[in-house]
Amino acid sequence: MERRERFAIAVVLLILIGLPAAALGYQYWLRPALSSTRMIDIRAAAPEAGGFQPDAIQVNAGETVTLRFSSTDVTQGIAIGPGLGIDLGHVDPGQVKEITLTFDHAGTYTFYCNSWCSPDHWRMRGIVQVDDPANPGALPTSQRDPVIEALIAEGVDIDDNVHTDDHPLPVISLDRVPSVARGEMLTSTVNVPADLQNAAWRRSHSPAQALDLLIADNPSMGRAELADVIAYLWSGGLSAEQITAAQTLYNKNCAACHGETGAGDGPVASSTENNPVIFADAGYMFTRRDDVLYAKIRRGGMGTDMPNFGTLFTQDETWALVNYLRSFSGTGQGPLGDAH
Amino acid sequence: MRWLHTARIWRLPLLIGLLTLAWLVFPFPGAKAATTRHITLDASQFAFSPGRVHVNQGDRVVFTVAAQDVVHGFYLDGYGLKTRVEPGVSQQIEFVADKTGKFRYRCSVNCGSLHPFMIGELVVGSNTPFWRATGLIVLAAIGMLVYLWQSGRVQEMKQDGTLQSSTP
Ligand SMILES: [Cu+2]
Ligand SMILES: [Cu+2]
Numbered sequence: 001m002e003r004r005e006r007f008a009i010a011v012v013l014l015i016l017i018g019l020p021a022a023a024l025g026y027q028y029w030l031r032p033a034l035s036s037t038r039m040i041d042i043r044a045a046a047p048e049a050g051g052f053q054p055d056a057i058q059v060n061a062g063e064t065v066t067l068r069f070s071s072t073d074v075t076q077g078i079a080i081g082p083g084l085g086i087d088l089g090h091v092d093p094g095q096v097k098e099i100t101l102t103f104d105h106a107g108t109y110t111f112y113c114n115s116w117c118s119p120d121h122w123r124m125r126g127i128v129q130v131d132d133p134a135n136p137g138a139l140p141t142s143q144r145d146p147v148i149e150a151l152i153a154e155g156v157d158i159d160d161n162v163h164t165d166d167h168p169l170p171v172i173s174l175d176r177v178p179s180v181a182r183g184e185m186l187t188s189t190v191n192v193p194a195d196l197q198n199a200a201w202r203r204s205h206s207p208a209q210a211l212d213l214l215i216a217d218n219p220s221m222g223r224a225e226l227a228d229v230i231a232y233l234w235s236g237g238l239s240a241e242q243i244t245a246a247q248t249l250y251n252k253n254c255a256a257c258h259g260e261t262g263a264g265d266g267p268v269a270s271s272t273e274n275n276p277v278i279f280a281d282a283g284y285m286f287t288r289r290d291d292v293l294y295a296k297i298r299r300g301g302m303g304t305d306m307p308n309f310g311t312l313f314t315q316d317e318t319w320a321l322v323n324y325l326r327s328f329s330g331t332g333q334g335p336l337g338d339a340h
Numbered sequence: 341m342r343w344l345h346t347a348r349i350w351r352l353p354l355l356i357g358l359l360t361l362a363w364l365v366f367p368f369p370g371a372k373a374a375t376t377r378h379i380t381l382d383a384s385q386f387a388f389s390p391g392r393v394h395v396n397q398g399d400r401v402v403f404t405v406a407a408q409d410v411v412h413g414f415y416l417d418g419y420g421l422k423t424r425v426e427p428g429v430s431q432q433i434e435f436v437a438d439k440t441g442k443f444r445y446r447c448s449v450n451c452g453s454l455h456p457f458m459i460g461e462l463v464v465g466s467n468t469p470f471w472r473a474t475g476l477i478v479l480a481a482i483g484m485l486v487y488l489w490q491s492g493r494v495q496e497m498k499q500d501g502t503l504q505s506s507t508p
Contacts, residue, residue, distance in 0.1 A: 046452075073450075073452070073453075074410075074450050074451055074452055074455070075411065075449045075450040075451070090449075092450055093450055115411050115426075115449075116407075116410050116411045116426055116427050117410055117411065117451075118410055119409065119410075121410070251426060251428070251429045252426060254428075255426065255427070255428030255429045256426065256427040256428040257428070258428075259428055260428050260429045260430065266427060266428035267406075267407065267408045267409060267427045267428060268409075268427060268428070
């Protein structure tokens with residue numbers, strides 16, 4: 001009897017301890033050991049519950065690694081950028097999504113959550129540091145952005161939009177919301193100064209400045225019509241896919257604050273200290289330069305709630321976003337830009 | 341006109357019966373043809389607002405689901421409709437409420453600790469038959485009372501001879 005009891009206890013213990021040990025051992029020890037690539041487990045939790053664990057990983061250029069993402073609390077979305085085009089989609093608690101990849105060059109990438117999982121969701125980011133094994137000590141070149149460098153050299157303050165009482169928002173008056181479509185029909189009848197035909201010039205000047213030049217060259221034309229021509233010149237010539245991609249990025253990352261139609265009325269707007277900029281206001285957006293909007297998206301606000309997206313999006317994606325923002329006030333291409 | 345006299349005691353129940361039939365067959369003036377119902381559903385941790393929606397069978401229902409804080413989902417039992425809502429980007433779900441009954445709608449994105457309790461209820465009522473049936477029962481009850489009362493009178497009349505004299 002004694003022996004049988006002991007045997008029974010041993011069996012129960014084997015099941016209670018051995019089974020989980022086997023399952024976990026397989027997942028965390030056997031499988032990584034058998035796998036030809038390095039496995040890195042990253043557990044995701046909402047930022048207030050700790051965010052990504054770990055939130056920084058190191059790999060070598062040319063090394064193949066498998067990243068395994070799991071969630072410990074709520075549904076998260078996993079993407080890695082910039083420019084990798086990796087979106088693993090949603091990771092529910094208890095689910096594991098993995099990706100095997102090889103980074104070709106030394107540099108820094110960001111894995112981030114792209115599902116609005118908590119009020120602080122946008123802080124949920126982690127770093128992949130890719131080192132060059134031939135040159136291990138070298139720090140990855142910090143992302144240089146010629147556009148932002150040029151703005152700094154020019155002495156442009158990209159935070160001049162941040163409203164204070166002694167510094168009201170710039171705005172010009174426009175009689176109506178400009179229209180790309182109307183502008184396109186008019187443009188052949190209008191004298192367009194050479195500067196305005198130059199894309200680089202347009203990026204570093206505001207539509208309002210361009211409108212003044214256009215008015216000077218076309219004194220017989222109405223101001224509202226000329227504003228339409230400016231809207232046409234500023235519409236970025238994007239492909240339908242680029243616009244859809246920009247819309248997806250906007251809806252996932254920006255609409256919570258800036259609102260679906262750029263009215264600055266997203267549900268999170270009520271909890272930001274400064275008001276999210278209203279992109280639907282044509283008179284305001286006409287005073288903004290494309291490169292300044294671009295720089296704000298990439299660098300983020302200075303002590304405001306505007307997050308930085310430079311480590312998530314490519315430069316082209318950012319320009320497409322700028323254009324998409326303009327579509328809310330009839331000036332860029334997008335679902336709303338076409339409607340006006 | 342003769343039958344009217346002979347069956348005098350049956351007149352009222354007969355009338356009631358005919359009315360009831362009409363009641364069941366002809367449509368209600370109030371129970372108009374199916375309409376389109378636009379309903380805004382606000383989803384926030386951890387409830388839908390409104391938590392209960394009532395529509396009539398056949399109505400075209402347009403739910404506009406808006407997430408007020410974090411990503412939420414919307415799943416409608418019975419109809420198998422599903423969507424995912426990012427805060428700031430409302431989603432529309434359109435369908436014809438052709439099945440009657442109570443259907444739960446629940447959050448389909450794990451949005452936090454009390455997520456399993458994020459449930460609302462859609463009631464698709466086939467109102468008209470219900471009220472008609474109620475009316476029918478009430479009428480039947482009244483008819484029964486009248487019948488009993490009348491037959492009681494017949495009995496009395498037979499006894500005191502009045503029934504005899506009124507018949508030609
Ligand atoms: Cu998140
Ligand atoms: Cu929810």
